[in-house]
Amino acid sequence: MLIQIPALLSPADVARARDVLAAASWTDGRVTAGPQAAAVKRNQQLPVGSDEARALQRMILAAVERHALFFSAALPKRVLPPMFNRYGGELNTYGAHVDQAIRYHPDTGQAIRTDLSCTVFLADPTDYDGGELVIDDTFGERRVKLAAGDAVLYPGTSVHRVEPVTRGVRYASFFWIESLVRSDEQRRLLFEMDLALTRLRTRDGESAEAVALVGTYHNLLRLWAQT
Numbered sequence: 083m084l085i086q087i088p089a090l091l092s093p094a095d096v097a098r099a100r101d102v103l104a105a106a107s108w109t110d111g112r113v114t115a116g117p118q119a120a121a122v123k124r125n126q127q128l129p130v131g132s133d134e135a136r137a138l139q140r141m142i143l144a145a146v147e148r149h150a151l152f153f154s155a156a157l158p159k160r161v162l163p164p165m166f167n168r169y170g171g172e173l174n175t176y177g178a179h180v181d182q183a184i185r186y187h188p189d190t191g192q193a194i195r196t197d198l199s200c201t202v203f204l205a206d207p208t209d210y211d212g213g214e215l216v217i218d219d220t221f222g223e224r225r226v227k228l229a230a231g232d233a234v235l236y237p238g239t240s241v242h243r244v245e246p247v248t249r250g251v252r253y254a255s256f257f258w259i260e261s262l263v264r265s266d267e268q269r270r271l272l273f274e275m276d277l278a279l280t281r282l283r284t285r286d287g288e289s290a291e292a293v294a295l296v297g298t299y300h301n302l303l304r305l306w307a308q309t
Contacts, residue, residue, distance in 0.1 A: 083270040084217060084224055084236045085155040090145050090202055091231040099138055099204050100230075103253050106134045108168055111176075122177025125244070128166040130188050139163045142202060142255055154276045155235050157269060159309070160194045160260040162187060164202070169213055169244060170251035176244040178218075183238070185258060196238040196258035197266075203228045203254055210250030217242045235259075237266050262307040272306075275299050 091099070108126035112119075128135045142164045146152055162185055169175065184193050201215055207227050215226040219240040226234050236242070238258060263269040279299060283292050 083155075083266055083273070084219070084221055084226075084234065085151075085273070086226075086228065087149065087152050087155070087200075087233040087235060088229075089231055090149055090152060090233040091142070091204075092145075093231065095141055095145065096204060096231045099141070099255075100253065102134050102138060103128070103166060103168065103204065106132070111167055111173070114165065116182050119176075119179040119181075122179055122243075124173050124175050126168040126173050128168075130163070130165060135163075135166060138166060138255070142257075152233070152235070155269075155273050156198055156200075156259050157262040157272065157303075157307075158259045159262045160187075160192070162194055162196075162258045163189075164255045164257040166204075166253070166255050168251060168253055169247040170210070174212075174248070175246040178241050178243040180241055181238050181258065194258065195260045195264070197261040197264060198235050198259040199238050199240070199242075199256070200233055200235050200259060201226075201254055201256050202233040203230055205251065205253045206230045210252045211248045212245045213247040213252035214245045215242060216245060239266075262309065263303070264308060265306065268302075268306045272299065272303060275302075 106128055109129050111125040111127040112123050114127060146161065181196050181199055183196060185196055186193055217224045217236050217240050219237055228234060261269055263272060276299060279295055286292060
């Protein structure tokens with residue numbers, strides 16, 4: 083399941099992030115990659131423990147917590163601190179790879195399963211050429227290049243790449259989520275039911291049918307969730 087999350091960040095948040103990232107010191111992106119990914123990774127990253135990264139992490143995690151569509155699609159159990167990358171110049175691409183199945187929280191050392199990957203676009207798409215996030219999964223190949231502040235959620239199992247940036251600079255944040263519902267198929271069914279319920283309740287209010295379906299949704303979540 084691939085889900086676009088519009089306006090995860092407000093224009094003010096995007097402007098703040100852009101100011102911080104434009105003035106930041108960057109390191110080689112390969113420092114956080116596994117052996118397979120490091121062979122095809124040519125970008126820069128904001129140092130994970132830097133003051134700039136921590137400030138922007140707090141901003142993005144706060145946005146995630148208040149965004150209803152993100153919560154409905156991801157059903158997050160644990161969220162790794164967001165990281166930040168830069169593509170441009172000679173360091174402008176990331177070849178096809180699959181994300182590590184288990185990552186470790188940089189502060190606590192806790193193991194977190196990467197059920198979902200998330201990319202938050204932080205540069206206006208007119209400011210750079212190329213740089214599409216290309217995701218290849220059961221839904222086929224999808225090329226994603228979104229407005230600044232928008233995000234995309236996709237399965238952590240997907241093969242994906244970032245096309246070369248041939249003009250300008252592409253800034254983005256990326257992070258992983260361990261979901262309460264491990265199965266992508268089950269999570270998709272719950273998401274589709276939640277969207278339909280929202281439309282039903284908007285149209286008809288808290289009808290007997292809506293109440294019954296809300297109960298079904300929560301009973302399925304109770305059956306499938308891993309807490």
